[in-house]
Amino acid sequence: DGGITQSPKYLFRKEGQNVTLSCEQNLNHDAMYWYRQDPGQGLRLIYYSQIVNDFQKGDIAEGYSVSREKKESFPLTVTSAQKNPTAFYLCASSIQAPSTDTQYFGPGTRLTVL
Amino acid sequence: GDSVTQMEGPVTLSEEAFLTINCTYTATGYPSLFWYVQYPGEGLQLLLKATKADDKGSNKGFEATYRKETTSFHLEKGSVQVSDSAVYFCALSRRGGYQKVTFGIGTKLQVIP
Numbered sequence: 087d088g089g090i091t092q093s094p095k096y097l098f099r100k101e102g103q104n105v106t107l108s109c110e111q112n113l114n115h116d117a118m119y120w121y122r123q124d125p126g127q128g129l130r131l132i133y134y135s136q137i138v139n140d141f142q143k144g145d146i147a148e149g150y151s152v153s154r155e156k157k158e159s160f161p162l163t164v165t166s167a168q169k170n171p172t173a174f175y176l177c178a179s180s181i182q183a184p185s186t187d188t189q190y191f192g193p194g195t196r197l198t199v200l
Numbered sequence: 201g202d203s204v205t206q207m208e209g210p211v212t213l214s215e216e217a218f219l220t221i222n223c224t225y226t227a228t229g230y231p232s233l234f235w236y237v238q239y240p241g242e243g244l245q246l247l248l249k250a251t252k253a254d255d256k257g258s259n260k261g262f263e264a265t266y267r268k269e270t271t272s273f274h275l276e277k278g279s280v281q282v283s284d285s286a287v288y289f290c291a292l293s294r295r296g297g298y299q300k301v302t303f304g305i306g307t308k309l310q311v312i313p
Contacts, residue, residue, distance in 0.1 A: 092243075178244075188234070191244040193242055193243040
């Protein structure tokens with residue numbers, strides 16, 4: 087079955103540590119996205135990538151980094167510079183074409199800083 | 201810039217009640233409009249979409265009509281079930297190029313037996 091997988095489902099981090107969240111898709115989608123979800127704030131865009139080896143900052147990129155070495159994979163690293171990293175992180179993907187505009191989401195990773 | 205406004209809730213309904221979740225938007229041009237649903241502990245699932253004025257999106261008994269004149273995309277269902285308990289997000293997007301999606305804050309729906 088085609089879809090988006092995120093791992094791990096739950097992640098705990100000590101203050102000062104970097105952690106990497108995995109996102110993989112087998113939908114052959116060109117574009118991938120990372121969002122952060124906090125209660126009462128909806129979803130906010132962290133980074134996005136429209137093609138391999140290229141990515142752009144979203145609205146809240148500070149303290150995060152990404153890479154896009156393969157079409158299927160878009161890992162997100164939460165660095166120690168992120169002041170308040172406890173949140174639910176969602177990865178999404180979409181086809182890049184003039185006639186399409188729908189993003190499809192993975193199941194999410196809940197990150198907690200201890 | 202683009203924005204989406206919806207009530208945060210929670211909205212609490214009895215089973216078989218009629219559901220309306222209001223959504224209004226601010227955007228130039230003709231964005232596409234979406235409703236996504238998020239069940240507890242899960243990611244977002246696309247529920248329905250509409251791409252132009254007067255289009256009606258529908259799925260699993262839910263409906264929403266793209267109203268350009270009132271800039272609205274209200275979600276409705278005639279008879280809710282306990283299994284519909286979730287958070288519902290209204291969103292808008294534009295086709296082509298970078299598909300920036302603007303989300304509302306999400307409305308939590310609780311359906312009690």
